[in-house]
Amino acid sequence: MTADPISRSRVETAVASTDILGETPLWCDRSRKLWWIDIDGRLHQSFDPATGAHHVWSYDCQFLGSQALTADGTHLLAQDLSLSRRMFDDAPPARFCEVESGLDNRLNDGRVDARGRLWIGTMDNQLHRPNGSLYRVSADGEVMRLFDGVIVTNGIAFAPDNRTLYFTDTRRYCTWKFDFDLDDGVIRNRRLFADYSASKDRPDGACVDVDGGLWTAFFSGGRVARYRPDGRIDKVIPLPVTNPTCLCFGGCDLKTLFVTTARKFLDRQQLGIEPQAGHLLAIHGVAQGLPEHRVSIDPCGPTPPA
Template identity: 80%
Template sequence: MTLNSIPAHKVETAVAASDILGETPLWCDRSRKLWWVDIDGRLHQSFDPATGEHQVRPYDCQFLGSQALTADGAHLLARDLSLHHRSADGYLSRQVCEVESGLDNHLNDGRVDARGRLWIGTMDNQLHRPNGSLYRVTGDGEVTPVFSDVIVTNGIAFSPDNRTLYFTDTRRYCTWQFDFDLDDGAIRNRRLFADYRSTQERPDGACVDNIGGLWTAFFSHGRVVRYRPDGRIDTVIPLPVTNPTCACFGGDDLKTLFVTTARKFLTPEQLSIEPQAGHVLAVHGIAQGLPEHRFANPG
């Protein structure tokens, strides 16, 4: 199998955001905007490629951990350990649920399945204790624990046929896949998909393309890779930053790969030679994505 490496000049800056920890990019096919968060900066942001407009809204919390699109055209925001409905005008209208309590954790990566359920996990704020868990959340705020013993939840994605769930624990350096039953919302048959324990490389956020490829960002290792469904890597995108965090497909044709990045953990010396650290990067025309599913209307 030939390995496709994307040349550096194909990677461009889409938004000069300078995020501390940019994450969870999602393309909204209704607003035709890219949406993402800065977890540590506690910012919810959007970018309109048609106009170049970049909007930023801050929120009062310790961590703005994740987001999801909602069926009513708004957003679901993960603030610390609870989920909140963000109205179309940008205000938090109400708390949907508290997902977890009593642990030194915060909500991190999540993704909505084709039935409108949010799969979202927590992570240890100290980045080394297995305090985290994966949860399934329905539109009425019902929270179901799925499994625990997680350090840093990441890389949640569903295959195009809705039969496979991918899940990454970044600080265990592994990605797993599960058989997924869309009807009953159950996962079974956990097996290892990608194992980096020997090198301690950090798979982070991920998305799938329309033919089932899994695109994963590698935090602290400056690249995005595409896995075939059989686990083999067929594409590598070297990036001009050390810390890519997550990726999604966007644009009206869903053929632009947007990649969020982080300035966090970089030294002043590294920042001086990585002017694009914290920006949203883009690569055009390498694959085509799928529309994001939307969380069932809160309430």
């Protein structure tokens, strides 16, 4: 099957941000805003398409690695190796749980399943050691490690029928799929879905559409692509930036594909010819997404450590 190319002219800037490492875009159907982070800039950001308003909050950590929406309207933020709850407006974040300790790692990509559990992974800060792991975090803050040997966790996504979990290790250049048991929160039968170990292409963040297509951003590859559930690519969108990082569907009809991007690793010359590097991009009408699931936070919160 030949992939259907989508014109680069359909790609526009939603927010002319200057993200060092923009990541983890999520559409909130309550606030009708797009939320995303700048990992290295330690920024949590929102964009309201109806008004054009762009708001930014800064946090005191080394890396703001990921985010998730919650059932009570707050956000979970991954700060270094811990999760914290961003309450409302300018209130300081409240510690939720520690996911990992003792390694030169940080939290990276994550996604919430239909039962309100957060699946999130760690990555090696040096980008080459298999120090990372995938974890499942429950509503009461219980952390379960599922497997290790990961260099850079990315591309966590669930198929619309809740029977498949996708997982990418960007620095192993591969995406895998697992059978997923929604009721028990168990994954099994790991197998390769996309293998770029020969070309060294870097699949990064991912999301799914209503038809089960897996959309993936290729860091250092200047494109996003859609995989059919059988692993064949049927759509490719070239981008005006080298480093797209992650993507999600948003807008009131969930038909706008938002793409975060990065200025990181680009020299002055490259930045000069890529004025949209670090911007939040938007592509309208290429597919329809699904609402994001929310972490079912226990109202009492996790039990603090002794």
